[in-house]
Amino acid sequence: MREIEYRHALREAFDEELERDENVVIMGEEVAQYNGAYKVTQGLWEKWGDKRIVDTPISEAGFIGMGIGASMLGVRPVMELMFWSFHSVAFDQLVNNAANVRYMSGGKCNCPIVVRGPANGGTNVGATHSHTPEGLFSAFPGLKVVSPATPADAKGLMKSAIRDNDPVYFMESTLLYGMKGDVPDPADGDFVIPLGVADIKREGTDVTLVAHGQSVIKTLEAAEILQNEHGISAEVVDLRSIRPLDQDAIINSVKKTSRAVIVDESKPFCGVSAQLITLIQEYAFDYLDAPIKRVNSLDAPAIYSPAIEHEQLPSAKKIIDKVLSIMPAKA
Amino acid sequence: MREIEYRHALREAFDEELERDENVVIMGEEVAQYNGAYKVTQGLWEKWGDKRIVDTPISEAGFIGMGIGASMLGVRPVMELMFWSFHSVAFDQLVNNAANVRYMSGGKCNCPIVVRGPANGGTNVGATHSHTPEGLFSAFPGLKVVSPATPADAKGLMKSAIRDNDPVYFMESTLLYGMKGDVPDPADGDFVIPLGVADIKREGTDVTLVAHGQSVIKTLEAAEILQNEHGISAEVVDLRSIRPLDQDAIINSVKKTSRAVIVDESKPFCGVSAQLITLIQEYAFDYLDAPIKRVNSLDAPAIYSPAIEHEQLPSAKKIIDKVLSIMPAKA
Amino acid sequence: MDITTTSPDYSSYPINKNLSSEEKIDLYRLVCRMRRFEQGTQKPYSQGKMGGFLHLYIGQESVAAGTISLCGENDHVITAYRCHAHALACGMEMNECMAELFGKYSGCSKGKGGSMHFFAPDKNFWGGHGIVAGQTPLGLGLAYGVKYKGLKGCCICYLGDGAINQGAFHESLNIAELHNIPVIYVIENNGYSMGTSQNRSSAYKNCLAQRADAYDMQWDIVNGEDLYEVRAKTQIAIDRAHNECKPTILEITTYRYYGHSVADANHKKYRTPEEITKYKEDHDPVNLWKQRLIDEGILTEESAKQIDTEAKQEAAASVKFAEEAENPTVESIFDDVYWEVDNDTEAGNTGRHFFND
Amino acid sequence: MDITTTSPDYSSYPINKNLSSEEKIDLYRLVCRMRRFEQGTQKPYSQGKMGGFLHLYIGQESVAAGTISLCGENDHVITAYRCHAHALACGMEMNECMAELFGKYSGCSKGKGGSMHFFAPDKNFWGGHGIVAGQTPLGLGLAYGVKYKGLKGCCICYLGDGAINQGAFHESLNIAELHNIPVIYVIENNGYSMGTSQNRSSAYKNCLAQRADAYDMQWDIVNGEDLYEVRAKTQIAIDRAHNECKPTILEITTYRYYGHSVADANHKKYRTPEEITKYKEDHDPVNLWKQRLIDEGILTEESAKQIDTEAKQEAAASVKFAEEAENPTVESIFDDVYWEVDNDTEAGNTGRHFFND
Numbered sequence A, B: 001m002r003e004i005e006y007r008h009a010l011r012e013a014f015d016e017e018l019e020r021d022e023n024v025v026i027m028g029e030e031v032a033q034y035n036g037a038y039k040v041t042q043g044l045w046e047k048w049g050d051k052r053i054v055d056t057p058i059s060e061a062g063f064i065g066m067g068i069g070a071s072m073l074g075v076r077p078v079m080e081l082m083f084w085s086f087h088s089v090a091f092d093q094l095v096n097n098a099a100n101v102r103y104m105s106g107g108k109c110n111c112p113i114v115v116r117g118p119a120n121g122g123t124n125v126g127a128t129h130s131h132t133p134e135g136l137f138s139a140f141p142g143l144k145v146v147s148p149a150t151p152a153d154a155k156g157l158m159k160s161a162i163r164d165n166d167p168v169y170f171m172e173s174t175l176l177y178g179m180k181g182d183v184p185d186p187a188d189g190d191f192v193i194p195l196g197v198a199d200i201k202r203e204g205t206d207v208t209l210v211a212h213g214q215s216v217i218k219t220l221e222a223a224e225i226l227q228n229e230h231g232i233s234a235e236v237v238d239l240r241s242i243r244p245l246d247q248d249a250i251i252n253s254v255k256k257t258s259r260a261v262i263v264d265e266s267k268p269f270c271g272v273s274a275q276l277i278t279l280i281q282e283y284a285f286d287y288l289d290a291p292i293k294r295v296n297s298l299d300a301p302a303i304y305s306p307a308i309e310h311e312q313l314p315s316a317k318k319i320i321d322k323v324l325s326i327m328p329a330k331a
Numbered sequence C, D: 001m002d003i004t005t006t007s008p009d010y011s012s013y014p015i016n017k018n019l020s021s022e023e024k025i026d027l028y029r030l031v032c033r034m035r036r037f038e039q040g041t042q043k044p045y046s047q048g049k050m051g052g053f054l055h056l057y058i059g060q061e062s063v064a065a066g067t068i069s070l071c072g073e074n075d076h077v078i079t080a081y082r083c084h085a086h087a088l089a090c091g092m093e094m095n096e097c098m099a100e101l102f103g104k105y106s107g108c109s110k111g112k113g114g115s116m117h118f119f120a121p122d123k124n125f126w127g128g129h130g131i132v133a134g135q136t137p138l139g140l141g142l143a144y145g146v147k148y149k150g151l152k153g154c155c156i157c158y159l160g161d162g163a164i165n166q167g168a169f170h171e172s173l174n175i176a177e178l179h180n181i182p183v184i185y186v187i188e189n190n191g192y193s194m195g196t197s198q199n200r201s202s203a204y205k206n207c208l209a210q211r212a213d214a215y216d217m218q219w220d221i222v223n224g225e226d227l228y229e230v231r232a233k234t235q236i237a238i239d240r241a242h243n244e245c246k247p248t249i250l251e252i253t254t255y256r257y258y259g260h261s262v263a264d265a266n267h268k269k270y271r272t273p274e275e276i277t278k279y280k281e282d283h284d285p286v287n288l289w290k291q292r293l294i295d296e297g298i299l300t301e302e303s304a305k306q307i308d309t310e311a312k313q314e315a316a317a318s319v320k321f322a323e324e325a326e327n328p329t330v331e332s333i334f335d336d337v338y339w340e341v342d343n344d345t346e347a348g349n350t351g352r353h354f355f356n357d
């Protein structure tokens, strides 16, 4: 298999879907002539031209609303938020129009859009640019939320997201864009990963670690150390999609291991981690040998300081400590 | 004690605080000359005039941002969102500027604002007007979120909120505005209820019911029936404030009863209920005799249909059923 | 409303001159149906058979009727919560609309939307939207979609005089002009946003439509009481959209007789009873059109009365239809959330979509 | 930038005529310090000693220097992420600013804000804001606050040419004019928003400031390369704010030499090297001011050089200061979230405020 970068995998997904369906159009700030602030859309404008790759003014409410309106007529806009953090200025379009228009019309309208961009901390860009709103949007029925951790998942899930007939909010990471990984060659056929299917990124028997997005990488790192240094076999469940959620994958894993730690970069209050713990304690109550723990960002706005920011975020060390805190005392 | 309406209790709080501090100013759409869409501010404009009671255009981002800016200079704006649902068009101001300005300035700026208005379902106003964003905002460190269930709590908490030096988002209910209840006479002294203190609205021993806002009323109704018809003694913990949270009150109650049901009108995914369950399973794990359950709104956008909407919301019956589902089988 | 300068004879504009008598009578029937439909809601609303809000359009009928009468196959319509008349103008039936107000399953939105959310995409009517100005980027998008698909069409997007002060509208205007999007924003200026008069909500130069100048966009101001004028000036905007893919703002002055919504008990406080009476007597668009057609010899008092009576009967029948219609089921609450779930696709069956215990 | 019409002699405007030689030299010192400060960041940034973004103001110095030089006790300043020069103009020290870029605890925001978030409320400087146009309602509020407190003052709120297309700005303009709020919006028009030229981001008539007409607001367009002109025209706006409580939009044309941020590798692609060179050579505000003062006989090449050298040394010293300063502690992450917690009040000690396990 080929190794390509996460950003390249995304670009390949766009390119293939632009080819497959003439209704697919990429929009956003600097996505065309500038090739994207993070170069995710590099070369697409040159190849596909003004109609399919559209630069917009800095008017997120305006252009996202425009995409929603166009989608009701059958256009399939894939809209970039330069940072997902900028959701705040387009929130009404994102959570009222996109999430509700199907419902309020009794199913007569349809909103096949993708909104995408990076949603992560760890790059010292401060509180307003480091939001991780997976839980925020998953809270709205009508929306779907996806957060891939690897190049292959990014490509496969993006292609599903574009073909999906519901609004899909696709959360990437500026720290993952440059990460390389195996991605099947397009020559070997259409590579699509369904939304709503978790991926067991590592099998294990002693404890279940659940994560999504860039936290998966840290979690895998922790699992490796747990095995090597502590003899603990951790299973790593990568959610990939938050809503729809592969609840079975999580519950089955916890039933097997009886212990769980959720790794979720978002803040603890009402985060994705809280939702997962709620489900686990409900569906695997009798299997649990210890309280479910979680590793989140420290509960304050994102600090800028490059020397400190990483301390605010989940880390392999914090994950390991949390796991150790719930393992049975050694015999 | 006097019985007054919830809206009247709020108005009394405004009036007293307008009197106490010349920096307090009430702003919002229709709050002055029209007396407020729900008559909460009735008579205040007539009494206090243009400077203290200010009508704004339909520009939530503009006027809430204006209030935030003014608060940094020591003005203390109390801003009405005609519905809390309209947070969506002011979201950036609410979650970036208000929540982060203190942090990003290293504590140099200060944002003593109150944003208030009704946040509830049950009045057949449809999906865009029925949001219950307590959890949404509590997720942002830097913000405080309050949701009173009775006239006395409304008054006492509002007075604390106005005096608080942090942004407080105060969530009321159109269904409670007309509800009457005992409120101490102003002649008997300043009546203030601190944020962060829950109220045990009913004592009990068999199960803990946790609720806030208008759900408290339904929960009390359920508790009464549980006692009378099922011989189950339910303790009702009214959170009153979601953040800061009186975690001890919840955990102590659950330690006593070993069972808990959370009643939370918001949607289940990442709602306040998920956060509470996470805390309980962590801090009272060894005391729990059954999974913690919750009663939320049905997980879809709010339906309009007057014949059906109440079925989408928590009800005494649903609370009772949920409690019965986790009680030990009768001997 | 008191424009006294002599205006051109809009009836002689081609778009009006070419109207057949039958078409003119159809317009009269339409405005009568709009009014009678809404009058028909009053009793059931007061009896508690409807819930939530009810924003009446009575007094403004000529605006929706005149503008939408010009729409062809690829012209689309979207508006705010005061949407009943636009729905009827687009060809929706009273029954489905009234049933929606009653929250019934046979309502146009299956009882899910209510008064603010009528929809009929098959008739190019895209709602009915409750968040002030939230529909303005959607209207932009519909127009964008028409252009994207290579069709000669446009979208007429309505908003109120208070709504112009929402940021999303401003963003939409800039994009519309910049990207040459065939959208027509119609500001239905009824002088008030709830209890706030135009002067208390907006800063402006001369008129609200002139804000278009900020974006170098075309605009016009229209006396909404005159169906001929509404049609004449709207056609210019439609031609601009069709032929040049350019947007327009039209400010159409009009008036609402009732409160902001039926719950607005204040509406005689923020405006004088005289103001209301004067409009009703001298500027009522239904009366004025009737008189016009009588003057033109196309209608008689009797034939007009007949049309109005039929409209009233149709409205009464729709109330009966709505009363007898079925409520949605509780299970239907989970329909229409996700397309993939509704259509029972593989995607709709993969992973958990709903999260009640 | 190629305005060739003869403009009035702004140096003769009272606000400039009354400037002492010393004040003029101070202005020169200020623009040198702005430039040298930012040049001083380049090496440490490239060495990875700073994180995140770094948006340089180099080329635009006359705008912040000229406008803020007019501010008195009750005049406030707020801007976007390109905020270093405004901070210095308000009287902030290089040390605290440089330390902030390094993320140190002695930084002006304790290392919490970074490049985009300098603050000094004691010097009437309110940031430093990263969300495009998010500061525009805050600026409105600062001006509102000044007026509310009965003071004669104003707020100057800066934004970019791309930022004008955000809804919040539009809402702010309407409120400002409607409520007579003494805010001055300065559009620092450097021709680009990231890689997008003015023509590709904004639809407008003649110029961007003219959008003010939509709200019947006063506006002016200013050649930003000339400190005298900046001061002359800004003073008119300040007088309007002070004496009439009325807002103004000023569009000040200017140019940035570097990329949008230091990470912008494209900036010679979306504009020609000739364009950049031409501006640097013919329109550089630091050079032009120097030349002006030399022509006026106030500076010599040597004294100018001396001032510049001192600025450079000050910047170098601030780098050293910042390098040696302490990092924030991990515990300090939880400071500055809640006033009540920081101040250890009863409210701050009641209930749980933070939710990590």
Ligand SMILES: Cc1ncc(C[n+]2csc(CCOP(=O)(O)OP(=O)(O)O)c2C)c(N)n1
Pocket (backbone or CB within 6 Å): B029, B058, B060, B082, B086, B089, C082, C130, C131, C132, C159, C160, C161, C162, C163, C164, C190, C192, C193, C194, C260
């Ligand atoms: C964002 C938002 N803010 C406030 C409201 C409440 N609201 C509904 S209609 C309305 C007045 C709108 O007036 P206008 O735009 O003139 O339209 P009209 O009602 O006159 O048709 C207000 C304030 C809302 N629905 N959405």
Ligand SMILES: Cc1ncc(C[n+]2csc(CCOP(=O)(O)OP(=O)(O)O)c2C)c(N)n1
Pocket (backbone or CB within 6 Å): A029, A058, A060, A082, A086, A089, D082, D130, D131, D132, D159, D160, D161, D162, D163, D164, D190, D192, D193, D194, D260
């Ligand atoms: C709401 C929002 N959208 C997008 C961005 C990303 N962004 C930061 S600066 C910028 C360009 C702004 O250009 P302009 O307003 O002209 O200011 P300049 O950078 O030229 O000073 C963009 C798109 C942002 N920070 N906030």
Ligand SMILES: [Mg+2]
Pocket (backbone or CB within 6 Å): C160, C161, C162, C188, C189, C190, C191, C192, C193, C194
């Ligand atoms: Mg109106």
Ligand SMILES: [Mg+2]
Pocket (backbone or CB within 6 Å): D160, D161, D162, D188, D189, D190, D191, D192, D193, D194
């Ligand atoms: Mg610029």
